Amino acid sequence: MKYLDEFQDPELARRLFDDIRATVTRPWALMEVCGGQTHSIIRHGIDQLLPEEIELIHGPGCPVCVTPLEMIDKALEIASRPGVIFCSFGDMLRVPGTGRDLFTVRGEGGDVRVVYSPLDALRIARENPDKQVVFFGIGFETTAPPNAMTVYQARRLGIRNFSLLVSHVRVPPAIEGLMTSPDCRVQAFLAAGHVCSVMGTEEYPQLAERFRVPIVVTGFEPLDILEGVRRAVRQLERGEHRVENAYPRAVRPEGNPAARRMLADVFEVTDRAWRGIGTIPASGWRLSEAYREFDAEQRFEVGDLTTVEPAACRSGDVLQGLLKPHECEAFGTVCTPRTPLGATMVSSEGACAAYYLYRRLAGAPTPVEVAPVG
């Protein structure tokens, strides 16, 4: 399959591993920002095949995982109301709120629907003018543009019974938040390629300069990851700290101008709470004044709802790279994908889910899907 098989080629992977081994002379800690990259790394055993000097720290780039408990509780409250059709991507339905999840609400009679596009939710709104239709808009710079476009279309078409529950977050302020934490051990970043395909790379040079860290825009296949690691390690060994694009087949410096225009029209930057991490200034979006009437928090008056996160779940430490999932006491015992305590065990991009799925338990053998290299 084009753009897939050739990026999993074992011989090319072997050469990249050899190059990295020949380059590295001392320990380095690299953070892959995106949960999709984390899953690729764990699935293919890349972290186990790299030289022991290189540690890959899993970052906060899983959109489901960083959505705060408070926002899940707001979704549950809205979805429970009579006359509401609550639409979401499927991976949010099992994310635990306080005492229940969206599946529970559906079991109790709530009209909760899985959709595959926010435009599906808009269609449902057109077909059900006597109902309030809400779409749960979560995620990074990747999912924000289609959600922005849906609100734009709702206003253009005069569909007033549609609204968006917004929990969008931005990567650069999260990097800044991580780097200013006293516990931070990260020395280089593998930036999320799909985020940069939308936003471009111009937000990153100032971060690389200020924190003196290499930032390498990286894709998601095994060779993409290895190339990102290779470039980051080369910079670290040379004492450099630049932004490099190791994912040029998808990322241009300017990103996607049409998507960025749509974001700038519909959203405005705001402070956002991240699950287990807390509020990071300017790290998210909310609907701009012109589109505020489509804000579900305002329409359903749930803006004041606050929640305390359970102490047992250490997903905040996992999301900041301070703890590996299998180092959490609840991992694989009271917390499993069937009985998740936190979103990082539920989401298809969550680090805890990756460790569980690929049997990365303490003392467990190398995963079965390790690439035949090295």
Ligand code: SF4
């Ligand atoms: S293993 Fe479960 S309880 Fe522990 S951090 Fe992950 S999601 Fe939270």
